[in-house]
Amino acid sequence: MIRSTLFYIKEAFLSTKKNSVISLATVICLTATLIIVGIFLVISLNIDLFIANIESQLIAIAYFKDNFTEEEIKKLVEEISNLKGVKEVHYISKEEALQKLKEDLAEHEDILAGLPENPLPSSLEIKVYETGYLEEIASLLSQYKGIEEVNYGGELTKSLMSIFNFVRKIGLWIILVLLAIAILIMFSVIKISVHSRQQEIEIMALVGATSWFIRWPFIIEGFLKGFLSSLIAFFFLSKTYQYFIGQVKEIIPFLPIMAGNEFLIRIGIILLFLGISIGVFGSMLSLRKISFEEL
Amino acid sequence: MFHVFKTFPNKIHALWDINLHVKKGEFVFLVGPTGAGKTTLLKLVYRGILPSKGQVIVDGVNLSRLKLSLVPYLRREIGIVFQDFKLLYDRNVFENVAFSLRVVGTKNIIIKQKVNEVLDIIGLYEKKNTYPHLLSGGEQQKLCIARAVVSRPLILLTDEPTGNLDPETSWEIMKLLFKINVWGTTVIVASHDKLMVDKAQKRVIRLVQGEVVSDARKGIYAKQ
Numbered sequence: 001m002i003r004s005t006l007f008y009i010k011e012a013f014l015s016t017k018k019n020s021v022i023s024l025a026t027v028i029c030l031t032a033t034l035i036i037v038g039i040f041l042v043i044s045l046n047i048d049l050f051i052a053n054i055e056s057q058l059i060a061i062a063y064f065k066d067n068f069t070e071e072e073i074k075k076l077v078e079e080i081s082n083l084k085g086v087k088e089v090h091y092i093s094k095e096e097a098l099q100k101l102k103e104d105l106a107e108h109e110d111i112l113a114g115l116p117e118n119p120l121p122s123s124l125e126i127k128v129y130e131t132g133y134l135e136e137i138a139s140l141l142s143q144y145k146g147i148e149e150v151n152y153g154g155e156l157t158k159s160l161m162s163i164f165n166f167v168r169k170i171g172l173w174i175i176l177v178l179l180a181i182a183i184l185i186m187f188s189v190i191k192i193s194v195h196s197r198q199q200e201i202e203i204m205a206l207v208g209a210t211s212w213f214i215r216w217p218f219i220i221e222g223f224l225k226g227f228l229s230s231l232i233a234f235f236f237l238s239k240t241y242q243y244f245i246g247q248v249k250e251i252i253p254f255l256p257i258m259a260g261n262e263f264l265i266r267i268g269i270i271l272l273f274l275g276i277s278i279g280v281f282g283s284m285l286s287l288r289k290i291s292f293e294e295l
Numbered sequence: 296m297f298h299v300f301k302t303f304p305n306k307i308h309a310l311w312d313i314n315l316h317v318k319k320g321e322f323v324f325l326v327g328p329t330g331a332g333k334t335t336l337l338k339l340v341y342r343g344i345l346p347s348k349g350q351v352i353v354d355g356v357n358l359s360r361l362k363l364s365l366v367p368y369l370r371r372e373i374g375i376v377f378q379d380f381k382l383l384y385d386r387n388v389f390e391n392v393a394f395s396l397r398v399v400g401t402k403n404i405i406i407k408q409k410v411n412e413v414l415d416i417i418g419l420y421e422k423k424n425t426y427p428h429l430l431s432g433g434e435q436q437k438l439c440i441a442r443a444v445v446s447r448p449l450i451l452l453t454d455e456p457t458g459n460l461d462p463e464t465s466w467e468i469m470k471l472l473f474k475i476n477v478w479g480t481t482v483i484v485a486s487h488d489k490l491m492v493d494k495a496q497k498r499v500i501r502l503v504q505g506e507v508v509s510d511a512r513k514g515i516y517a518k519q
Contacts, residue, residue, distance in 0.1 A: 203381055206375055213398060
């Protein structure tokens with residue numbers, strides 16, 4: 001078992017060495033494909049995050065004038081909760097509002113340091129089920145005394161979401177087409193590799209090697225190429241992405257963006273999986289039948 | 296062991312109604328002009344092709360009924376020497392012989408032992424690190440034989456083993472084949488080397504245009 005495996009790996013390396021130019025070209029092609037797929041993946045995942053963010057922001061925010069009593073607030077909350085389409089009502093005090101702002105700004109807290117007193121109003125966050133309810137609730141709320149202003153992001157949210165969904169769909173198609181192309185490339189390369197080793201294959205078949213024994217070196221060859229390509233692609237992507245994130249965070253600190261190692265590892269696993277599957281699947285495809293006939 | 300060869304035509308009648316029986320341990324010449332069907336007949340034995348009609352039985356196994364996945368195991372019992380050598384020119388002599396053991400998963404120590412042994416018998420031990428293209432035709436032929444017999448097959452099929460060799464070298468090859476035969480391996484030699492066949496005094500099966508025209512014990516190449 002181990003002996004055979006060693007033989008397969010040795011033969012796979014031999015074959016890669018023998019066709020070094022083609023092997024290199026394959027790895028480059030596959031790497032490029034995986035990078036593009038990776039880019040779309042990153043974009044798509046970020047869009048997901050964005051949408052989740054926006055969806056959680058299907059809210060109207062009513063800002064109170066200062067000096068509103070607790071009791072009045074309680075009464076108002078109850079009243080609003082009973083309105084149609086309202087999912088949740090949440091009171092945010094002045095202190096909480098400041099705390100949240102501090103969190104959002106994270107490293108830029110110093111912006112707030114110079115403030116003499118808390119300028120933020122207390123507010124009510126009203127989550128609704130659908131954007132459609134926002135307008136109605138907003139106009140109702142603004143009639144209350146003691147409410148300074150009502151904000152909501154109805155139309156913008158809606159159109160943003162449809163744009164994102166569109167981008168995501170296109171991205172998915174592009175990824176699928178690219179993957180198909182990658183498999184085809186792998187298919188042809190292994191075919192060339194098989195062809196250039198016709199003699200060995202023939203002899204193997206004639207001295208009694210089983211068809212799987214003949215296939216394994218090629219499958220391993222595909223595996224290695226896929227593995228290598230995905231490693232390179234991942235390395236390139238993660239470096240670029242980290243740089244990119246650094247830039248974006250400088251410019252728009254609030255933008256919700258997928259960051260951190262966990263996200264990159266996820267991308268890495270996906271790329272690795274894709275690369276290896278393309279390699280192995282492409283090889284299998286070109287080795288469908290090793291013939292024992294007419295040798 | 297038991298061989299019955301019987302074939303009916305494909306479109307070009309390569310072999311026509313062949314009835315043969317080769318016993319275990321026999322030494323048989325298959326003679327006839329080029330295109331008589333000698334190579335086709337050999338292919339039938341190692342299941343390179345299937346007969347279009349009739350049965351081929353090798354070592355009690357009917358090849359027409361042999362599952363494709365079991366063909367490799369049949370081939371392990373058959374050593375084959377080809378007209379066109381089929382050597383691996385990017386591997387040295389030792390590796391060429393070892394190759395047929397490696398692909399059946401033999402242990403390295405045993406491979407070493409067996410390959411060295413067979414190279415010694417064949418007379419190529421001194422050249423075991425040489426690459427095939429540096430060998431003479433006779434040596435290449437010997438190498439092919441070494442590869443074919445290293446796994447001690449039941450049957451050895453050789454196709455024109457003395458094809459392009461001078462009479463002396465040819466006879467050397469023949470003697471090698473006799474030696475292998477004496478070990479108990481059934482040897483079938485396809486040849487149109489009249490000189491060798493006549494000298495060997497073995498069973499001769501003569502094929503002409505896909506048909507057996509004579510089958511003689513201690514035969515000679517042709518009567519006329």
